[in-house]
Amino acid sequence: MNTAYNFAFFDEGSKREIRRATLKAIAIPGYQVPFASREMPIGRGWGTGGLQLTLSLIGKEDVLKVIDQGSDESVNAVSIKKLVSDTTGVQITDHTSRATIIQSRHRIPEVPLNKDQILVLQVPLPEPLRYFEPSEHETKKLHAEKEYSGAWLMLFEQIMKYGSMTTGADHPVMVHDRYVMAPSPIPRFDNSKMNENEALILLGAGREKKIYAVPPFTKIVSLDFEDYPFEGESFDGKCCRLCGSEGVFLDELIDEATGETYYQCNDTSYCCEILNEVEKAGVN
Amino acid sequence: MTEFEVPVLSIKNLNKQFGPGCDHCRNPEPMALIKNYCSVCGTVYACRDVSFDVYPGEVLGIVGESGSGKSTLMQCLYFDQETTSGEGYISSYQNGLKNLFEESSQQKRYIRNHLMGKVYQNPLLGLKIDFSSIGNIAEKLIAAGSRNVGMMEARGSELLSKVNIPVHRRKEAPKNFSGGMQQRVQIAKALSNQPPILLLDEVTTGLDLSVQASVLDLIKSLQREMNISIVLVSHDLGVIRMLADRTLVMLEGQVIEQGLTDQILEDPQAPFTQSLVHSLL
Incomplete structure (x- = not known):
């Protein structure tokens, strides 16, 4: 463990700020809470949102697992694990069931999560309405007014163009009948795993400076139409x-x-x- | 009162000002303002004490020179702008007992999506220019609660053919269309959820004469067919003469004259209206 840094890389004030944003996010499921995304030793867009969540939450007793597109051994996952273990000395594992914190890029593990675990997802674009409305000022209003026709309209356009909903990943979901949320680019296959999940799911976007959350046992419904129901990938x-x-x-x-x-x-x-x-x- | 005498939309004492106002311009004396502009604090009084009623199936025209507050009034009615003060009631919303302008923004959104349609002068404001035409119509239907693709596609195609846009171009984006076609897509969109009130802001301005005529024709026939009430803003008296049953004349943010369209055009009372009518080619 490298003692040149404070425990978990950040100073205590930074960690507290991130945790405060996280608490707010958990209190309002699906709502994007802005936070002061810190400078990190890795570039923004490489998982800094997830990494900041992990570092702010991790304690000495925690066991960490990091995956990148389902793999424990890809470069990104390995360097994140190195950074965290170097500055905290916590145990690293590949076993989903042994981990207490699982940081993931683009997948929810196959092994069902339990109530003692936290899943941290890295998010590139937290705003599900961004393509429909480029202005942050406007999308904030749309969320406040629960005006989500834009999210359905984007799916409608896909059906018009290609005959079916073509979101490969990041298919928008309705959280607890209130906020429409980008579930991070997990495949549609994983969307259903979010519904009523036992574990706490946190989502962090470092570049966009947003944290949001799906608390345990929250209702998650993927957006769809009466005559075009949502379907996961079929194997x-x-x-x-x-x-x-x-x-x-x-x-x-x-x-x-x-x-x-x-x-x-x-x-x-x-x-x-x-x-x-x-x-x-x-x-x- | 019998049923048909209840106005669909009733606006009372609507005011809209841009700027804080000062002691100088709050003074009710007429000379305090230069037109509708206060030279001391720079406040513009865009709409001053505007009141009117719109009855079922009626077309109400609003004329006035540019800068007289017509478009601001329309923006206030569609909640694009906050009103400074005033009241508005829609008979089909809360039995016409709730002041629209004091509702929450969520409720305003509901009123816009369910009870109103608006066609802007500039199609860029009313349409998502990169989305398909049918998608633009679906947007309004989705906002009004529809979640059935088949139904929305059928309704959208029906409306597009009604506004004379070939059905095979329904999946094309309005950015590929001519100005007149864009305007017609906008009309189709505004009509999609059969709103009791349609707001038209200078719909034909900037269109060539033959397209103008077909757009006006279309509006007239749709209005007859669906019995919609329309508030129509124009500075073109020809359009007003053809469409409007009743007309308000606005000048410097105030309604200076109102009455049956024929009356206004044949026997204008206010000096401004007289000069307006006389300058009609």
Whole structure:
């Protein structure tokens, strides 16, 4: 542990400010609370929002897991883990169920979260109405007046153009029947995991300086139309080529040599755990 | 009073000023202002004590030179601007007992989305220029609570064909359209949720004569068909003569004359109205 820095990199005042914004965010589910996004040793847009949340919350007893697009070992995840462990000395894990804080980019883990866990999501664009209305001043008013026709209109336009809702990720959701929220670019597959989730979900946008939250057991409904209901990605009839799992989010990969398409768990630690269990069972 | 005598929209003593006002211009003496401008504090009195009623199925025209407060009045009616003081009532909203201008912004939003339609002089203000035409119409329907794509598409196509925009161009963005077509998309949008009140702000200004005629024709026939009440602002007396049943004449933020359109045009009383009518080509 590097003692040249204060515990968890930030000074106590900064952490308190972020925590205060977080508390407000939890009190008003889905509402974007502005906060003073700090300078970080990584660039804005590289997960600084999530990282600031993690650093402000982490204690000596915590166990941290960081994933980037489902992977524990990608560059971004590894450098964030290094920074946090270097300045706090906390335990790092790959096991979703062992972690107390899970910082994630673009995925919610396959293993269901429990009430002792906090999921921190990194958010590039926290404003679900931004494409519809470029002015922050105006979107604030729209949120205040619960005027969300713009969010539905964007989906309507997609249906008009392409015949279906084409949000690959970041499909807007209604939080607790009040605020429309960008769930960060998680695949539609993960949207339903947010609904009535046992864990606290925090979302941080470092560049846009916003924090928002989905408290445990909050109703989350993905926006849709009566005749075009919301649907997650479907992997019917496909399974992971390594662990054989079905009903999880799969990556489609193409073997360049043979041209064959195969599928593999996107959540690497989940895949690993399944494989280990299979191996254990085989040895016994 | 019998049913048909109840006004759909009733405006009482509406005032709108830009600027704080000062002791000099609050003085009711007529010479305190230069036109509607206070030379001491720079306050502009855009609308002064404007009152009128609009009855079901009626077209009320508002004429006046530019800068007389017509558009400001319309913006106040559509809540684009906050009014300084005054009252407004809509018969179908809370039985016409609640003052519109004192409602919360959420309620104002509701009134705009459910009870009114507005066509702006500049289509850029009334349309999302990058969204498809049908999307623009759907926006109003979504705002009024519809969540059924099939229904909205059908309604949008029906309206677009009513305003003579070929249905095969419905998915095109209004930015690809000519000014006249944009204006017609705006009209279709304003009519989409069949509002009891339609506000038209200089709809034909800037359009060429043949398009003007077809847009006016369209408004007239839609109004007859759907029995909508219209407040129509124009500085073109020809438009007023053709459409309006009753007319208000505004000058320097005040209503200086009102009456049946024929009366106003044939027998103008106020000097300004006289010169306005006489300058009609």
